[in-house]
Amino acid sequence: MSTFAKASSKFNYKPLLALAAAAAGGYGYVNYKKGAPAPQSPKNPAPAASLLATNVREATTSVSSFEKYQQIYNDIAKKLIDEDDYDDGSYGPILVRLAWHCSGTYDQNDPSKNKGGSYAGTMRFQKEQDDPENAGLKTAQDFLEPFKTKYPELSYGDLWTLGGVVSIQELGGPKIKWRPGRKELGLDAVPPYHRLPHAPEEEPDYVRSVFHNRLGFTDQEMVCLIGVGHALGRCHTNASGFDGPWTFSPTMVTNDFFKLLLDEDWKVRDWNGPKQYTDSKTKSLMMLPTDMALKTDSKFREYVELYAKDEEKCMKDFADVFSRLLELGIKFPDSTKPMVFKTLEEQDQ
Numbered sequence: 406m407s408t409f410a411k412a413s414s415k416f417n418y419k420p421l422l423a424l425a426a427a428a429a430g431g432y433g434y435v436n437y438k439k440g441a442p443a444p445q446s447p448k449n450p451a452p453a454a455s456l457l458a459t460n461v462r463e464a465t466t467s468v469s470s471f472e473k474y475q476q477i478y479n480d481i482a483k484k485l486i487d488e489d490d491y492d493d494g495s496y497g498p499i500l501v502r503l504a505w506h507c508s509g510t511y512d513q514n515d516p517s518k519n520k521g522g523s524y525a526g527t528m529r530f531q532k533e534q535d536d537p538e539n540a541g542l543k544t545a546q547d548f549l550e551p552f553k554t555k556y557p558e559l560s561y562g563d564l565w566t567l568g569g570v571v572s573i574q575e576l577g578g579p580k581i582k583w584r585p586g587r588k589e590l591g592l593d594a595v596p597p598y599h600r601l602p603h604a605p606e607e608e609p610d611y612v613r614s615v616f617h618n619r620l621g622f623t624d625q626e627m628v629c630l631i632g633v634g635h636a637l638g639r640c641h642t643n644a645s646g647f648d649g650p651w652t653f654s655p656t657m658v659t660n661d662f663f664k665l666l667l668d669e670d671w672k673v674r675d676w677n678g679p680k681q682y683t684d685s686k687t688k689s690l691m692m693l694p695t696d697m698a699l700k701t702d703s704k705f706r707e708y709v710e711l712y713a714k715d716e717e718k719c720m721k722d723f724a725d726v727f728s729r730l731l732e733l734g735i736k737f738p739d740s741t742k743p744m745v746f747k748t749l750e751e752q753d754q
């Protein structure tokens with residue numbers, strides 16, 4: 406019998422389906438500047454806040470009606486609920502990962518057309534799909550493709566970020582503010598590889614090199630993003646090479662990652678795969694080396710403890726920081742107000 410809790414009556418544990426084969430490739434250490442001050446709280450903003458006002462792209466949209474986007478939200482949400490025959494019972498986690506990976510390539514220090522972020526929708530090109538960190542994400546792109554056909558005016562950047570918003574909300578998470586207007590750019594806008602974080606890195610400063618130096622987040626914000634993100638879904642040996650879920654409820658947005666990270670006894674797994682940790686009690690959960698860095702670093706750990714204790718604060722902070730992640734490097738006109746969608750349940754659909 407499965408050890409997995411049911412996310413809701415709609416989601417049951419289902420055995421892993423095969424994902425796309427992992428692409429091989431070398432990894433580079435991202436440009437962490439040793440000694441760079443890492444802000445410790447949202448009150449002490451990271452560089453992105455002041456950002457390099459020129460290093461942004463202008464969003465424009467011809468479709469500004471809230472009702473139109475709520476309709477697209479509903480369409481995606483219905484497919485998400487209907488197609489529960491995937492992985493642990495939902496495509497939601499992999500859609501969240503797609504939203505994060507199309508946004509997390511952003512480099513606030515890169516003024517070139519290859520600055521990354523969700524704006525340009527460049528993961529539609531094979532070249533970006535072949536970034537080793539993106540292995541398996543074609544499944545999420547394919548899931549959303551019918552909505553590009555149905556709503557051709559919706560750009561890929563808007564579609565993939567909206568897919569993440571739908572998933573967070575429908576899997577019981579907080580409301581995520583979202584704005585439309587991203588525009589597709591060509592193959593020459595594909596960002597360089599190795600910007601997305603590489604899980605075998607165990608050094609806390611490596612995590613900061615990605616989330617602070619490039620994306621502009623504080624220690625608290627990076628802890629929140631990683632911990633709530635990894636409450637969802639699982640690792641797949643045929644995608645990243647890692648194996649297993651982080652929590653017992655991988656189709657629910659919770660603060661369980663933080664509780665489990667602190668409470669369980671984590672040991673290096675004895676197996677034929679990459680270094681990962683497993684809980685001594687059930688041996689069914691996992692932590693990546695980068696996840697363990699959130700426990701070993703005293704500054705990160707302070708926020709792990711905070712979020713383990715206070716789920717409400719955790720969800721409130723996540724809503725804010727996930728929404729900003731999806732908008733990195735984009736300037737929205739004043740007329741494009743953030744939208745907050747109703748869940749299917751709220752609309753009784």
Ligand code: HEM
Nearest residue numbers: 498499502505602603604630634638639640641644645695
């Ligand atoms: C240090 C930062 C991070 C690293 C090294 C990392 C690494 C990984 C790896 C190796 C996987 C397994 C992929 C697979 O085998 O299918 C994964 C899955 C996942 N990650 Fe992360 N990640 C990081 C941050 C984040 C963030 C910030 C989010 C979202 C806010 C996120 C959301 C997810 C989700 C939802 C999955 C599950 C996908 C699925 O079930 O198919 N991750 N991550």
